[in-house]
Amino acid sequence: MHTNRTEYIISITSRDRVGLIYDVSSAISYMNGDLADMRQQVLHGYLTMIMYVSFPVNVETEEINRRLIAAGTDDAAIEVSIKVLKQSQIDSSDSIDNCYVLTAEGEDRIGFVATVTKFCKDNDINILDLSTTVSGNRYIMILFVDLSNCSSMDELRSRLDRFADDTDLNMVLQHYDIFKATNEIKIF
Amino acid sequence: MIRSDHILNTVDMIQKENLDVRAVTMGIDLLDCRSRDVGHTCDRIREKICRYAESLVKTCDSISKQYGIPVVNKRIAVTPMASVGAGYSRDAFVLLAEALDKAAETVGIDFLGGFSANVENGMSRASRELILAIPEALSRTDKVCGSVNVGSSKYGINMDALAMLGQTIKELAEISADTGGFAAAKLVVFTNQPEANPFMAGAIHGVGQHEVVINVGVSGPGVVARALERRLDQGDAPGLQDLAEEIKQTAFRVTRCGELIGRRVAEELNVPFGIVDVSLAPTPKVGDSVGEILKILGVDDIGAPGSTAIVAMLNDAVKKGGTFASQSAGGLSGAFIPVCEDAELASAVENNSLVLEKLEAMTAVCSVGLDMVAIPGSVDAATISAIMADEMAIGMINNKTTAARIIPVPGKEEGDFVSFGGLFGESAILPVRNVGKSSRFIGFGGKIPAPINSLKN
Numbered sequence: 001m002h003t004n005r006t007e008y009i010i011s012i013t014s015r016d017r018v019g020l021i022y023d024v025s026s027a028i029s030y031m032n033g034d035l036a037d038m039r040q041q042v043l044h045g046y047l048t049m050i051m052y053v054s055f056p057v058n059v060e061t062e063e064i065n066r067r068l069i070a071a072g073t074d075d076a077a078i079e080v081s082i083k084v085l086k087q088s089q090i091d092s093s094d095s096i097d098n099c100y101v102l103t104a105e106g107e108d109r110i111g112f113v114a115t116v117t118k119f120c121k122d123n124d125i126n127i128l129d130l131s132t133t134v135s136g137n138r139y140i141m142i143l144f145v146d147l148s149n150c151s152s153m154d155e156l157r158s159r160l161d162r163f164a165d166d167t168d169l170n171m172v173l174q175h176y177d178i179f180k181a182t183n184e185i186k187i188f
Numbered sequence: 189m190i191r192s193d194h195i196l197n198t199v200d201m202i203q204k205e206n207l208d209v210r211a212v213t214m215g216i217d218l219l220d221c222r223s224r225d226v227g228h229t230c231d232r233i234r235e236k237i238c239r240y241a242e243s244l245v246k247t248c249d250s251i252s253k254q255y256g257i258p259v260v261n262k263r264i265a266v267t268p269m270a271s272v273g274a275g276y277s278r279d280a281f282v283l284l285a286e287a288l289d290k291a292a293e294t295v296g297i298d299f300l301g302g303f304s305a306n307v308e309n310g311m312s313r314a315s316r317e318l319i320l321a322i323p324e325a326l327s328r329t330d331k332v333c334g335s336v337n338v339g340s341s342k343y344g345i346n347m348d349a350l351a352m353l354g355q356t357i358k359e360l361a362e363i364s365a366d367t368g369g370f371a372a373a374k375l376v377v378f379t380n381q382p383e384a385n386p387f388m389a390g391a392i393h394g395v396g397q398h399e400v401v402i403n404v405g406v407s408g409p410g411v412v413a414r415a416l417e418r419r420l421d422q423g424d425a426p427g428l429q430d431l432a433e434e435i436k437q438t439a440f441r442v443t444r445c446g447e448l449i450g451r452r453v454a455e456e457l458n459v460p461f462g463i464v465d466v467s468l469a470p471t472p473k474v475g476d477s478v479g480e481i482l483k484i485l486g487v488d489d490i491g492a493p494g495s496t497a498i499v500a501m502l503n504d505a506v507k508k509g510g511t512f513a514s515q516s517a518g519g520l521s522g523a524f525i526p527v528c529e530d531a532e533l534a535s536a537v538e539n540n541s542l543v544l545e546k547l548e549a550m551t552a553v554c555s556v557g558l559d560m561v562a563i564p565g566s567v568d569a570a571t572i573s574a575i576m577a578d579e580m581a582i583g584m585i586n587n588k589t590t591a592a593r594i595i596p597v598p599g600k601e602e603g604d605f606v607s608f609g610g611l612f613g614e615s616a617i618l619p620v621r622n623v624g625k626s627s628r629f630i631g632f633g634g635k636i637p638a639p640i641n642s643l644k645n
Contacts, residue, residue, distance in 0.1 A: 051192070103199050131192055142192050153253050172199050174256045181444035183194045 001158035206410035213386035215393035219389035237291035265391035266302035274314035285325035301336035301391030311341035333389035339379035340576030354573030363597035379583035406440035439509030465519030466510025470530035472613035479532025491542035500553035522555020538616035574626030
């Protein structure tokens with residue numbers, strides 16, 4: 001990113017509608033904002049978007065907030081959260097070198113996600129991406145996880161097996177490369 | 189990021205559908221081990237195998253754990269021993285086999301292939317001594333496998349060698365009568381034997397290969413069977429071309445997993461990566477059967493009319509998917525139909541729906557041949573040679589590999605049952621008709637001349 005600019009992580013939530021992303025991104029470009037990276041998801045008709053943006057230093061946080069809210073409409077108001085980034089807080093590596101995919105499947109129940117994510121926390125597994133699907137009364141979690149902090153794969157696999165037994169979940173941990181190899185044309 | 193339905197499909201393939209890497213096979217050149225003294229040669233063979241393959245098993249296990257895909261067999265293929273032991277006597281060849289066995293034991297692999305000779309156009313003295321040594325060599329060792337290439341589309345079929353090998357197979361079975369003639373399961377007779385092939389018992393590290401190399405054999409009949417079932421469940425009345433497409437796509441995914449694991453093992457061992465043998469290799473486990481695929485594809489019993497056409501389509505679709513997936517597909521690549529090793533094929537023999545003649549027809553379009561076929565122990569050597577000659581002729585004329593791994597089970601007849609255990613499986617004895625009626629043919633000896641399609645220059 002450029003010097004003389006301030007970097008932000010901005011997230012917005014709104015009811016989804018046609019033209020929403022255009023309205024948000026044109027508000028950003030109107031303020032001379034550089035949209036370096038973004039992710040968005042729509043869930044049950046609601047959209048959430050997280051953006052990594054820089055603005056010239058003379059653009060105030062207040063103005064960004066005001067203009068983004070103004071991009072909302074009466075029946076699809078936009079909620080905005082803005083965080084100013086200091087250089088030391090930027091982690092540019094969205095690396096997936098040591099990325100694994102953990103899937104957890106079991107009967108739908110209260111606390112499913114908390115149970116699985118507790119295992120991750122207890123075993124130093126960092127979750128990079130998480131999605132869930134429900135099929136009948138089965139609940140399936142798909143987690144992209146980073147195992148850089150885990151020292152022994154052997155130990156982790158046996159703990160995972162024990163955990164799956166104890167919680168009556170079907171859990172599978174596979175290297176991300178397997179999914180690339182089986183689903184993408186070019187890998188070698 | 190990959191879509192979640194693709195992720196779940198892949199997870200199912202690995203977890204529920206028996207996807208594994210069937211064999212990681214290290215090929216090792218042993219030509220530089222030979223010396224005037226057989227004892228010294230044995231020492232050098234053991235030393236060289238142990239040096240190159242010291243970490244093979246450990247590395248396969250660790251990569252297998254890392255990726256969560258089982259590597260079922262760790263194997264070694266060596267230079268055909270007829271070349272390494274040229275000049276030695278029959279007894280010395282037995283010592284070489286023992287040295288190979290000891291080395292295999294030391295490095296902890298499952299099987300070692302390469303007690304082999306190529307006699308496609310004539311038999312050298314070394315090859316003759318090796319073939320004479322086969323019964324003792326393969327019955328006194330646990331892990332050593334042998335193969336003899338008796339024919340090719342280039343040179344025809346060496347019928348003298350086939351006559352001799354009929355006897356060899358009888359002797360192998362009789363020496364190992366207490367295990368149902370199992371020693372015969374460690375010998376394969378080939379036409380057009382591939383020189384880089386990770387599958388046993390026919391794995392060799394041919395002349396013209398790397399000093400050392402990693403080859404991989406994939407598997408996955410279970411994965412293909414489940415994929416076909418899912419496709420049929422869609423209820424849109426698929427045609428055979430749609431089912432062939434499903435097989436192709438599944439073979440692609442299976443092959444990719446094999447290549448990934450193989451390349452990682454090769455990288456870790458700092459050894460070149462050779463080929464992926466893109467094969468549907470069944471195991472006796474329920475749900476891991478090529479026979480089951482044939483039934484899904486529309487015959488109620490294996491051996492019913494249509495079976496050959498189905499094997500042809502399956503074999504072709506597997507090759508197409510696998511070839512695109514791999515940078516270097518090779519070996520046998522296709523569908524295997526080894527009777528004892530496939531629960532559905534074995535049961536088709538038991539209920540008489542699959543007979544030898546139909547099996548032979550199916551091998552004309554599969555990737556190997558008459559594989560793991562248990563026949564009555566009373567069948568004479570000349571008839572066995574003639575069964576093999578038929579199989580070899582199919583390979584010679586069609587420019588394809590064909591193989592025969594026939595076990596004349598001592599003391600067992602039609603209706604009896606034999607079990608070899610583990611991956612070798614079990615089967616009813618396959619009846620042989622017209623026994624003893626081919627002696628004059630085998631008695632001629634000599635060779636079947638090179639076919640016209642050998643003249644391609």
